[in-house]
Amino acid sequence: MAEVAFIIVAAITLASAFFVVFSPKLMYSGVALFFTLFGVAGLYVFLYADFLAATQIMVYVGGIMVLILFGIMLTNKIASTDLRQTNRGRFMAGLGAFILFLFMAYIALTAQWHTGSPQLLDATVAKLGLLILYQYLLPFEVASILLLAALIGAALLSRKK
Amino acid sequence: MTPTLLFALAILFLPLLSFVFQIFVGNRIGRAAHWFSLAALGITLSLALSFLANIFITPGYALLDVNTVWFSSGSFTVELGIYIDNIAAVMLVVVSLISFLVHIYSTEYMRGDPRYTRYFGYLGLFTFSMNGIVLANSLLMMYVFWELVGPSSYLLIGFWFEKQTAASAGMKAFLTNRVGDIGMFIGILLLFMQLGTFNIQAIAEQVEFGAFDGTGILLTVAGIMVFMGAIGKSAQFPLHIWLPDAMEGPTPVSALIHAATMVAAGVYMTVRIFAFLTPAALEFVAVIGGITALMAAIIAITQVDIKRVLAYSTVSQLGYMVMALGVGAFQAGFFHLTTHAMFKACLFLASGSVIHSMHHALHKIDDHSTDPQDMRNMGGLRKKMPITYISMVVASLSISGIPFFTGFLSKDAILAGTLAYYNLHHGWTIFLPISGFGAAIITAFYMFRLIFMTFHGESARQDIHEHLHETPGAMTTPLIILSVLSLAFVFTIPSTVNPFNSRGWFTTAIQTGENFAGLDMEVVGEALHHAHEPAMMISLTVAALGILAALLFYLFRVVNVEKLTKRINKLGLYNLSFHKFYIDEIYDAILYRPFFWYTRVVAKFDWELYDQKFIDWWGWVTLKLSDWSGYSDYNWLDQKVVDGFGKATRYFGKELRLSQSGVIQNYILGGVIGILSIFILFQAF
Amino acid sequence: MDNLQSYLIISTILFSLGLFGVMTRRNGVAVLMGIELILNAASLNFVAFNRFGGMRELDGQVFGIFIIVLAAAEAAVALAIIINLFKNHETVNIDSADQMKG
């Protein structure tokens, strides 16, 4: 049962990712990205990363996706969301990405990754909370400064003058 | 601080002080500011002379050898120091003497120039960097001053930068020198990495005790690399191309930089590193010198610009010095450096005097199109400018290697060296004496061609001639001093009075007791001793031949024989003059008649044909040779190699530029393809 | 199917697709989507390694969280820049910004 569910989630993720990249219509790409991000969140669930899955949905789907959709709407008339692709670089880009994919897939399958027994964790939230506020306190605080920078910057660039 | 050290520091920094003074204060004072520079250089000269006197009293010891740690960190210690031995002391005198005389000369030559004080400042800067090279005890310090010489000579060559040619000549000199300097830098680093020191004495010592591992190939490479610097700075083949162009600078600058001091820096440096040049490296040095000496001499024949003749002659003489070092006669080489500095500075300053005078004359008749440096516009100047004329003749005799003049002493020693080298090595090394003697004959020829064309015969332009006059005392005094210094007795008396013996006090003073990696000095000394006499004979013959040829070619062609006979006629020697010394008859008897007879018998050859085919044969050959070498020099080296490098880099730059297409996604594609190709490349191998 | 390799393959595919999208999409917003795919692929990797590599701590998941946070910040800035471009160039086609080259 779990296997079937995994295959379905994985298939949705990859198929929608294909759509994101290949769809000629920008709006469709945006919607497809929505599914991809959801799919990745689903994969996190399979990996017992429930908090991360929730974050993914809240931040990505709730935040970044909305931003992107806003971006699309602000810069296009919805009726003409026609998106042409650059034809010149497409072949070379495809070839490059594909060869890189082959190499990486080969390495991913054959490499001798760090091993150990798979963890069986049910509640990660408490652990993660401790980790972030103890081991990773500094990065956590620094991230706030980074967000501040993004805030200032985005406001600075978007406001009229 | 010992007095000696204090003096040495004064020698180094007084010219710099002069520079600082002229740049910051000079402009406000105006013309009188040159007194400061004169005083500074005067003191420098007298201090240098005091060193020379000390050396003369106690030769063979280092006068000063101080060392202080400049900085030290871990494995990297660099010391800063001054080393004065007999060689350095002589060099200091040469530099400060010529510099001082050029300062005096320039007060007149540069009169009225809008940047008069700045010019003196630049001279000071140059002298400072030059003295730095001489005083340095480590290769690194020498390199630093070596590079400092570059910009200061750049400033002087391009001093009249309004002239586009002057500006680009300065640039060319600077860039060409850099090519050699880079090699020198690598060589210094190679030595440092092997031996862990920049100190020249320490390097020589360690090399002597076999510190260099392996078969010595690395040492050879390092030596040749360091010598590259000399190839650039001393205008050796194939980097000599900048020197003739550098004549765009003011003439006193040419005398200072491009005759006496800067170009000699390369030779001086080679003398310094001589102790650790391997036989293979020395062979390389000798060949470079030989090629340069002969080639430049051949080129000099066809030049009509008075300064260009001298420029090529300088290149040729530098080739002599380098060749001398290569064959192991390094004392002869250094001796020639010293004598050459005197007579070549004299020649340049004399030519400057001529140009100055021509320039003023042209200015007076309001002629701005005629080239004041073209010898074809001169002629008959000797009466108008007797002091210039006499000093130039003295210097020419000296450079031609005539006994009683300094050039004879040093040149003879070099030629003996090449002959000795051939005797020791045989085979292809015959090239070295051939090039030495060949260059000697040509030198004598073109120098007297210059004299005859400029000072003898009829004036080519009477209108100019009327306005010519001898230059003022500030310009002639240096000429007189330098021509006196071109007389042999200065370097021999009191040790020897024999004019054919070069072993005067000077050669004793520049003896060193060092051992050398490259050569067994005893063998070389022995061979030199044997080669001395034949070399002298040949060189005398050769010099005489050269002058004779010049006489035939230029004096008798230019002088109107009819006028001469009329003048002689007044003295009553009518018959003789009537028959024109019977020269025509002699010619007729021994040349024409047999020849016409021969032509009548054989074919329809006539006088013109004979003229073209026979008399001018030598001229034709040399002209062609010189044309060809001039052509190859310019078209091949300059255009193909030097410009070719520029063109190639530019071409590739242009092609590579296309990668910067302006489209960000192509950039990312470039990054991805970069990763892929690196990955494949490194996995495949 | 629930093993490390299958997650790695999924992530690799996402990565390559993202790369392809970044290289070929003309619209700036679409390029941004490609970048999001790459970031998601990396994040997925971290979490998968965390799960199967026998790590004692949950560092991988923490890194995943940071990636999400930074992706949000980056998206905000990038969109602001793209909108600014739109104001000046009247288009979001990023190859229209090729004034500087060579």
Add this chain to the structure above:
Amino acid sequence: MSNFSSIAFYLPELLLVLTILAVIVVDLIPGLKRFNWIIALAGIIFTGILLYGDYGVSESLYMGTIAADPFAHYFKWIFLIAGFFTILVSRHTHSLRDADLPEYNALLLIVVFGLFLMASATNLVTVYLGIETVSLPSYILAGILKNDRKSNEASLKYVIFGAFSSGLMIYGFSWLYGLTGSMSLSGIQQGLAGVQEPLALYMAILLVLAGFGYKISMVPFHFWTPDVYEGSPTPVTGFLSVAPKAAGFAVLMRFFYSVFTTGSMTPVAGVDWLTLIALLSAVTMTFGNLIALQQDNVKRMLAFSSIAHAGYMLMALSILSPDAIRAVMIYLTMYLFMNMGAFFMVIFAENQLDAHTVEDWKGLGRKAPFLGALTVILMMSLTGLPPSAGFVGKLYLFAVVIAGKKFYWLAIVGVLNSVVSLFYYFRIVKAMWLFNPADTKPVKAGGVITLSILLFTIPALLLGIYWTPIINLIDKSIGF
């Protein structure tokens, strides 16, 4: 060290954060608005004082996520100097007159903070955060001239290329994590000792290198450099060409010298990244120099030359020894002065004459002889002619390569390249001095610009003559 006790060693950064907040808050109060730059400068000065107090400290802070070690300490000075003068000069840059300077100052300070983090990061999380904290505000700084199309274009290219490279980098990070099971650099180094099959490690190194290579503009991740440098406001360009590049080298050295090595100074099993760096170094400097020859825009020329400088520094990193780190640190110090000095001169030329191309610079030496003379020194230094700081820097780099006895060819390539560089640097000198300007009316720069150029030219010359103190300082700063 625990989080709480780490604060004692984190005071400079904390003060920097306070300054950032103060600058933002002051901007909101109408009467105090114009003081924001004084606050920013004062903040940097006081940060410097606090930083001085940390001299000689070598501690691992915040549960090992960052380290306050002498190595990072040295780099922090470079960032502070660069940041201070950039803020100072920006106020006197005409092209920035209409920009929002309070935000500009705040963003610049955030970049400095990020640089601090980059130099001291010892954990994958902090490395990533550091790089992003530098990049994100930089994107905005590049595009701060909102109505300037070139500035827009610069920031767009910057953000896309930056996001792409950091994506590659964290993908590489994830593989490092997967191979070793650790996030801290020391843990990764120990974990890598057990890696048998180096293929995955090799790919990971390449991907990580993409992220660092982008920061130091190494070929083939250099493409953004010229466009971004040309389009950004000049003070930003000057800053970007020095500070993030230095931080990139700091991270690169920390990574490659402490992670991808075994304990005994040899590359990690089976991955010959030394040859890789040597190759990339040769390509990088050749590329930068050859294209720089073709440029007419001075800023763009300096951009390509900065690529070439990165190549020179990489040259030393192809030898695995403490000397290499020292040589790079020396060169970065020299580079800070000579390159920023050159950019200040560009600001002067833009301010007073609206000069952008070499053609526009013609006769500048006549119009402003003092600054012109200083520029000659700066160009000499950038070319690496003695006696100048650039020469000393190159001396150390070449010494490392030759002492390494491995890549002699690389030294030759480097030497040929520095000959080529002479041609374009002296094109500027030639334009300045060998042409007569249309009018010889003297041009005066503002006091601050003149002072900044002078203050950066003096070290560019002085450090070429006497550099013992710097060496001594660096020698004490090599420990990771």
